[in-house]
Amino acid sequence: MAVTGISANRLELLSIADAVAREKSIDREIVIDAIEEAIQKGAKSRYGAHHDIRAKIDHKTGELTLTRHVTIVADDWQPEDELEEFNDSAMVRLRDAVKRDAEAEVGKEYVEVLPPFEFGRVQTQMARQVVTGKVREAERANQYEEFKDRVGEIVNGTVKRVEYGNTIVDLGRGEGIMRRDQSIPREVFNIGDRVRTYIYDVRPEAKGPQVMLSRAHPGFMAKLFAQEVPEVYDGVIEIRAAARDAGSRAKMAVLSNDSSIDPVGACVGMRGSRVQAVVAELQGEKIDIIPWVDDEPTFIVNALAPAEVAKVVLDEEADRVEVVVPDEQLSLAIGRRGQNVRLASQLTGWQIDIITESQDSERRQREFAERTTLFQEALDVDETIAQLLVTEGFATVEDLAFVEPYEIAEIEGFDEDTAEELQTRAREHLDRLAAELDAKRVALGVEDGVLEVPGVTAAIAVALGEGGVKTVEDLADLATDEIRGGYEVRGGERVKVAGVLESFNLSQEDAERLILQARVAAGWIDASELPQPEYVEEETFEGEFDGDFDGEGEDAPAADASDDGEAQAAAVNLDDQSRDM
Structure with missing residues (x-):
């Protein structure tokens, strides 16, 4: 103009x-x-x-x-x-x-x-x-006003150009960009092609709003089901979580708000008609549809389908779960290149470690033998008595020393006198250990005030002394990496640096809490500034589960899902989106 x-x-x-x-x-x-x-x-x-x-x-x-x-x-x-x-x-x-x-x-x-x-x-x-x-x-x-409230929607557009693997899509009243990692692998678009994409973000930038598009996002699959399944669109069935390995496999958890409607069957459709329509749009991606349940162990078992699970042990504090599977189910549970366990981890939000029943049995036998030897040496008893104590659930000498005497006396073959004698020996053993550790602490020059810091035991005080930490101020001045260990770059190489308490396997939160307690004791901060810890006990869930989910497993070596970076991705929660479908 x-x-x-x-x-x-x-x-x-x-x-x-x-x-x-x-x-x-x-x-x-x-x-x-x-x-x-x-x-x-x-x-x-x-x-x-x-x-x-x-x-x-x-x-x-x-x-x-x-x-x-x-x-x-x-x-x-x-x-x-x-x-x-x-x-x-x-x-x-x-x-x-x-x-x-x-x-x-x-x-x-x-x-x-x-x-x-x-x-x-x-x-x-x-x-x-x-x-x-x-x-x-x-x-x-x-353009920003047009698209900012459309995040989570599927839009139709025309491919305008392709630059370095990124696809620019004409959306009518604006443009969107689908980056290479947000497209389905091996999917190729030409200029003028019609394409359906999912808006997962809209960013206001200096050069104009960036409408970020995806065909690999789990939300894209969820929205496709909303278009194909009337019950999902109406909110009768909710898609609670979804995880995808785009172009290969996906898992989706569904929940029915109507007890008369099977959420899995409704999403699959008669003879698979509904799910096949979504699979066709996703270039043949295999989709496992599982029922959502509030019970975490059951949900984790469902997420690992089609593999059978023998036992689940939750560690809620660390957000980890150990899953025991039959030996012949290991490759199926892990999947090709760890795909099945990785998707299950993303879906549930838990880091999943998979071991076989034989590995679990070997570990239990090893722990049983170690605890038996511990009680034999500490209490000066024969192997039979030591094995009885381990069988009854006693794992440490401290467990035995401070329980109510009747819990020991109730063991078959034991009486009150036996219980009293065992507890006496256990306490004497602990006293000897404490005296040895205290003598070693004094010899190392660790002051008494360090022992008064909450969370510091005699063993920890000795380890601190061996690491050169001898006063409360020394402990208060530490960083978490100096306690737990970490890495630093030396001469261009990443080198492991040991922590003074690395052998105690303290969590990041425990290390931070120990330092804060030391700073309170040193008078650097007020006790009111300390966070309140939460302690959660482990929960064990055992049983056998069968299902009629379609799936396949490939031979794969035993693996820890936490070793795969992708397995730590959070589950995609679709609670809010499913209400709008």
């Missing part, structure tokens, strides 16, 4: 504004304001940039008025920042104004109407740039 001059036909300005507003789908007022600013800048280049010149177009008649303004300021006026200075072309001090105007006062403006003028080449180019810039800004604002 070109602005030829302020002497142009007044209706011509309005028609130009209307045409641009229609073409760019923006507000007509924005275009008129942009033309006003363009004319204003052109006038300043003609009369001088230091003048306060304003342009005003009547939005109804198109009449243009160009005025120059001079404002009265106080005699002691000072600039608000260093870049500003007194402008004698746009300002006049009160003492000078009263010489010509008896009614002069601070803030009063003198307005002079300027005559029309023709735009030169420079003014025309400047006006074009101003209008173009303002229109582009308005387009970007409109």
